Amino acid sequence: xxxxxxxxxxxxxxxxxxxxxxxxxxxxxxxxxxxxxxxxxxxxxxxxxxxxxxxxxxxxxxxxxxxxxxxxxxxxxxxxxxxxxxxxxxxxxxxxxxxxxxxxxxxxxxxxxxxxxxxxxxxxxxxxxxxxxxxxxxxxxxxxxxxxxxxxxxxxxxxxxxxxxxxxxxxxxxxxxxxxxxxxxxxxxxxxxxxxxxxxxxxxxxxxxxxxxxxxxxxxxxxxxxxxxxxxxxxxxxxxxxxxxxxxxxxxxxxxxxxxxxxxxxxxxxxxxxxxxxxxxxxxxxxxxxxxxxxxxxxxxxxxxxxxxxxxxxxxxxxxxxxxxxxxxxxxxxxxxxxxxxxxxxxxxxxxxxxx
Numbered sequence: 001x002x003x004x005x006x007x008x009x010x011x012x013x014x015x016x017x018x019x020x021x022x023x024x025x026x027x028x029x030x031x032x033x034x035x036x037x038x039x040x041x042x043x044x045x046x047x048x049x050x051x052x053x054x055x056x057x058x059x060x061x062x063x064x065x066x067x068x069x070x071x072x073x074x075x076x077x078x079x080x081x082x083x084x085x086x087x088x089x090x091x092x093x094x095x096x097x098x099x100x101x102x103x104x105x106x107x108x109x110x111x112x113x114x115x116x117x118x119x120x121x122x123x124x125x126x127x128x129x130x131x132x133x134x135x136x137x138x139x140x141x142x143x144x145x146x147x148x149x150x151x152x153x154x155x156x157x158x159x160x161x162x163x164x165x166x167x168x169x170x171x172x173x174x175x176x177x178x179x180x181x182x183x184x185x186x187x188x189x190x191x192x193x194x195x196x197x198x199x200x201x202x203x204x205x206x207x208x209x210x211x212x213x214x215x216x217x218x219x220x221x222x223x224x225x226x227x228x229x230x231x232x233x234x235x236x237x238x239x240x241x242x243x244x245x246x247x248x249x250x251x252x253x254x255x256x257x258x259x260x261x262x263x264x265x266x267x268x269x270x271x272x273x274x275x276x277x278x279x280x281x282x283x284x285x286x287x288x289x290x291x292x293x294x295x296x297x298x299x300x301x302x303x304x305x306x307x308x309x310x311x312x313x314x315x316x317x318x319x320x321x322x323x324x325x326x327x328x329x330x331x332x333x334x335x336x337x338x339x340x341x342x343x344x345x346x347x348x349x350x351x352x353x354x355x356x
Contacts, residue, residue, distance in 0.1 A: 041072065126220065149191060226285075233280070
């Protein structure tokens with residue numbers, strides 16, 4: 001069967017594709033940072049809670065994470081809407097198809113997130129009363145968020161491999177997972193490791209601020225946060241190497257010198273990661289944080305390049321037909337500005353309430 005015959009025709013777009021590509025990268029960057037903090041913090045809280053004889057710093061770390069997890073989950077979900085929409089605008093003929101092929105799992109994400117959210121709330125509001133039993137609630141949150149991330153990774157890889165869509169004729173019930181894809185597991189594990197690393201930095205920043213107000217255990221938690229970041233980032237070098245070599249040869253070579261821009265992006269991300277490790281080893285929190293953010297930026301760009309390379313035999317965003325209609329874009333930008341202003345206002349109100 002001709003694979004191209006399985007790919008739906010793309011929709012038209014109202015403005016030049018570059019607008020949507022830039023917005024996709026920017027909004028996904030914000031979403032992935034929040035998502036890393038969400039999952040990584042929950043993982044750290046869970047494993048910290050496994051200690052049979054936790055010290056005061058461990059308890060205070062878990063307590064601090066419990067108070068922030070529900071907010072971060074809410075922000076992550078809301079900030080995930082925009083990049084998902086821009087992905088649909090540019091690659092809807094691939095993304096919608098892969099979503100239908102794994103519909104049973106894809107639709108379950110809504111229920112998984114609701115349960116994870118409620119479990120995080122119980123962990124937060126019943127933290128003291130539950131004692132050691134709270135480990136089960138944060139454990140449930142970690143499990144469901146990890147499963148959700150796995151389903152997302154499946155969808156993002158399935159949309160890139162139209163050849164695997166032929167499974168539909170044998171499994172038309174919407175239960176297809178992209179388990180045979182060699183990039184699936186390294187991509188997923190690399191993401192989970194990144195979430196722990198970024199959360200380590202988040203812990204450091206949080207406790208640096210608490211240290212100024214004389215909080216107990218601040219130094220220990222800053223040190224622990226740095227350890228999480230340092231070792232998780234080292235592990236990322238292994239999973240990142242695994243991911244690179246799992247790519248098809250022609251795509252892997254793009255980042256190994258075959259394409260100048262792709263290679264420069266890869267090297268820039270690699271150098272930024274090394275710099276962040278050096279700063280973390282020296283306990284310089286903010287330089288390590290900015291280096292890590294720069295690393296994430298280049299990794300997001302690289303991710304987009306990988307997607308473009310995978311779809312090149314079938315599709316290119318440059319060929320999308322444009323029917324100029326600027327009013328939706330103007331309305332979106334206006335709504336975005338108002339929304340960001342509202343979010344900043346709400347955060348300020350919440351912080352002022354906590355400090356009063």
